[in-house]
Amino acid sequence: MPEISYHLPSRPLPQPRESTLGYLLRLGDRNGHRSLAWVAQIRRQHSRPDVTLNQFLQLTTGHPEPSLHQIYGPSLPALQPAPSHLLGLKTQFWNSEHRRWCPACLRESGYWKAEWQLTLQIVCPEHGKLLQEHCPGCHKPLRWHGGELFHCFCGQDLRQARTPQADGPLQALGQLISAAFVTATGGEPAATALQQDWPSEVATLHLTRLCELLWSLGCYATFSTVTKPQKVQRHHHLKVLLPILANTARLLSNWPAVFDTFLQERVQPGREYALSLRQFLGQQLAWLHRTLAHPEFHFVRQELERFIALHWKGRITDRHHFISHGVKQRHPVISVVEASQQSCLSRDKLVTLVQQGALQGWSADHHGRRDFLMISRTSLEQFLLASGGMLNLIDSAAYLGVSKGRLKLFVERGLITPTYRPSGGKNDPVQWMFQQQVLDTFLTSVQVNAHATPDCGSLISIDQICRGYTRNGAGMVELLQAIQQGDLKMIGHNPAKVGIGGLLLSRQSFRHWFEQRQPEKTVFSLAGAARYLGIKEHVLYWLRDRGLIYDWHQAESKRMTSVHKETLDQFRQRYVWGRELAELSGYGRQSASRALINRGVWPVSGPRTDGGITYVFLREDLEHYLRVERG
Template identity: 25%
Template sequence: MPLDDTRPLVRTPRPQAGEGFMGYLLRVSEANGCPDPYWLLRALGCSAYALATSGTLKPLADALSLEEVSLEALRHAPASDGPGSRQVRFGSGTVHRSAIIADRSRYCPICLAEEGFFQSVWQLKPVTACPKHGVQLLERCAGCGRSVSWRREELFRCPCGHDLRQSTSQPASPESMALSRVLMGKLGNPLHEVADPALLAEAFTALELADLVDHTLFIGAYVSGRGRGAGRQTMSRLMGDAGIDVFQRVAVILADWPKAFFALLDDFRRHGGEGATHIGLEMEFRSFYAALYSRQFRESGKLGLVRGAFETYLRNHWRGGFLGAKNRRLADDLHDRQRYVPLAKAARLIDMHSGALEREIRAGLIEALILRMGSRTLIMIDREKLEAYRLNRDQMVGLFDARRVLGLSKSPFLDLVRAGIAKAVRGPTLDGYAYWTFRKTDLQQLLDTILSGVPESKPGPDHIEYRKAVRIATYRGLGIVDFVKAILGRNLRVAGADPRAVGMERCYFDPDEFLAFASGERPFANWTASVEEAAAQLGLKSQVTYHLVRSNLIRSVSVSEGGKISLRVPLDAIREFETSYIPAAELAVRYGTSSRHLAAVLQQHGIVPVTGPTVDSGRQYFFSRSRLAMRDASEILEGIRSRIDTA
């Protein structure tokens, strides 16, 4: 039965500073002997929904002899009159209505005993601790274990009879106390000296109340959802220890921002990538990414700190994919600042073919991340390592340019390489790489050593210039290796350096000194073999051996024999070839297959022969022994054997 409109309530306690609307109603209800605050509202002719966000409070204000506006200040009314508004007033600020606990009591038992009322700030979900007493807020009765509903008769007593002031609460973490204290301060509550707000990242303490609450709610929705997200509805239903645990974890993240946030994103990726057959932001970060960049948040500018930290993570830490140029959700410059770039883009950045760059990666010359997603493979390269590779590569030259530095033709230059005088970085006899690669500085250092202390001037008419010196030395059975070793060993003096020439062609010699050097020739029969004799020692056909000589895989020299210049193979060059290369035919016998099939399988896996029918029209396939000794090549060869055995 409604109360008499003309007769005010018998007892009309005044609201306390910081008191919550429902706590105040319960206190009024108890003072006037009503069963619960809902009964009181109905008796006064107020809608039950008035306690939430809408409806008139005039009957209640009149019964309490208060101005309606003073009650409106306690109630969480809509912040605007527009349709669909979800922001409500809370203290001196506004928050999203899902951030408020409206249907049950939350409390600090010590504050309840000391102050005698329920504080409004306790109803804000991210506030999980009492900074004054350093304890967690409670939502359940210690007597019956049930949530403490507002639908009860006594302010301090649960319907089960337990006195809420006698409950015991657990100590709160420093982080959750710091977050609660900052939120209380933004609501106009006095700050307590127990909690340290410095535990919270400064970027968050500077936010307005609504923004700070939005950040905590959003992170809380994903803090245990493994990237799928709990959503506002699930978050609104979290009760007791579950809700407190979520926001304590959020407080820890805000205290160690952005490091702890990056760890949370790593957790998303670990769970999002399990069994995945696709890559990208939506696969790895799931609904977190979609929600963060939804129109709701992008157009309003909310969650700016989360978006900024997320894009920093993508730029500096994410290794799970690349950002497409058409992605307009992210910052405009993020695509060009991402730490890891895909193979094709990396190749464009250093003006290199993607296939060649991939071969460099497979050979271990540049570190990369290789992500296998089912039948697909994504190769990602760190920008810093790519730039270091580019700078190093700019100092590299191939065989053609290396010869130009020393001013030598192909055959004598490769003789210097095999003798270890001209040092190669990569090549067929070093690591099985099909192309010789040299460092410019190494070649220039060799040339500088040869010309060290040599005066620069034009040669005189009696001097022996470089090309003539080579012809004389070759005729007398001396190769380029003997020639250069004599210069480096100071057994042959370079008389001067011609400024008009390039490389070693700058060298010219005193005729008496050079002829004295050249007269010390060795009988070629003691240290060389004919090509046919070399073929017999190697167990190869003469035509195959001639091709190997022409390809400079077998080192040769030109010697004077009976007044004619003939092609000879040094005996040490034969031993050098045997230790550096192996014919595919020999491997085929060892692994029970044909040489053509073995070569095809190895080439499919990027292991290219140094010569053969498909390489340089050679008669037989030969492979570098050092390349085949690598782990991947050994596994491929064993795989051939196992397939043959199974068949």
């Protein structure tokens, strides 16, 4: 097959970054050919239908191949360009359908720039004006095969067209694309300032990645209701591209706030509780995430994953391969199973904590049914940190120094709020759960410093009050409430006892407070009379049987023995015993009775008198002895 031996008379060199079709048009114009038809004529004349673009140019111009590396963009269908001329861009990002140009640049430089053939380049980066794609005379799109180098087929000079000024965001987008194009062609882009509120990563993207990003963002933002947003008809026309690129510039501005708003608008209300991530994102956002799978789009993926972690109330699992491991580890939502493993709490306890508001939790929506409980990771961590550990009923009672029954009574009376309380018929102490911080707060409200002499006769401990003045713990609750309200003042704490049982009060102030709480009560049962006198019930039985306390009444219907308060007051005024005996005599509580007996003061009841349990003396005998003793 014969070689092409025809060399064009005029063979200008390509200009830097000149359009392939524009160079063919300029080459023909310099040799008297007004259109691109000369290429087909030479190929037919020399019978070389399979020649490539570089081979054709070398044989017709004689230029070496390195000098032809200045041209970029698609060529005629019959002349296959080298891959380096297309810069790795997809076909949709090259506009070979019709011409697009800047009249001022065409007038100044005299050649067609390859940058104008980029589908997404609609602004001249030098003049800031929209590119022209319609003939100013006939107002029709000008194809590469129609018209001359600088004129339309209607005769209109293309260099005389007037184009409107582009707005600021579109100009910034045009400069960004131009800089990426210059970099992709091995040049040094002019220094242009990136918009301050745009992500800095877009300035470092390769041209191929930049076009994919701008196209994806613009299409998904413009065609929100379309099933396949990137399938856009007539996408090479400015009328179609303008709203797409305007939305792209809007998403990149004020990054990532506007992008976050865009994502929120795409999520349907109520989908944040969807169990499936695909249901939450919807079809469009799921496709967008797959479209931006290249590593260079990491900054967009990070924002999308951050949005998922912030707004999706579902659980990210290992099957979500497209989400980074770090996001999975930091995702603020975990299942109730994971929460149970981390906290060592049963699922029932976690459900109760969510119902009580101690934990943040919700049920994920799965096919219309909400039966998958999700827990907020942050609320669980804060709960465990604030609780400082969880204690069951047995450990909590030991921590406070009270019995399990009294601790339950504290709960019933509102002094302590448990974190978890068994419901129904469950009464296992292990099922109860208290936060240690709550117990510490309760102790702090009644706790004081240790007392140097806790056995002093003028003091009385909570433990002694419970044994001598209360029954079933009811009085203890009232006592603690009086301490918290300031009605009773704490003197100190017995360091030998744990919890609230070792708290010390003034005996005199306690008796005054205790008696004031019973002013309206004139009749006491046997147990109430014992509490009123501060003695044990079996001692009261003995004193009653010996006739020291009389005037008892038997109710026939209730079978209950009662006594009037006046009778008890008379008994207290006439007799003295126990701690009061030690206080008046000046002896110790254990030795007061023996010392008085040795000094001739004989009790009316006691082990050495009538076999009684407690020594009881006449107050008159004791006062007489003290007067004589003190002279």
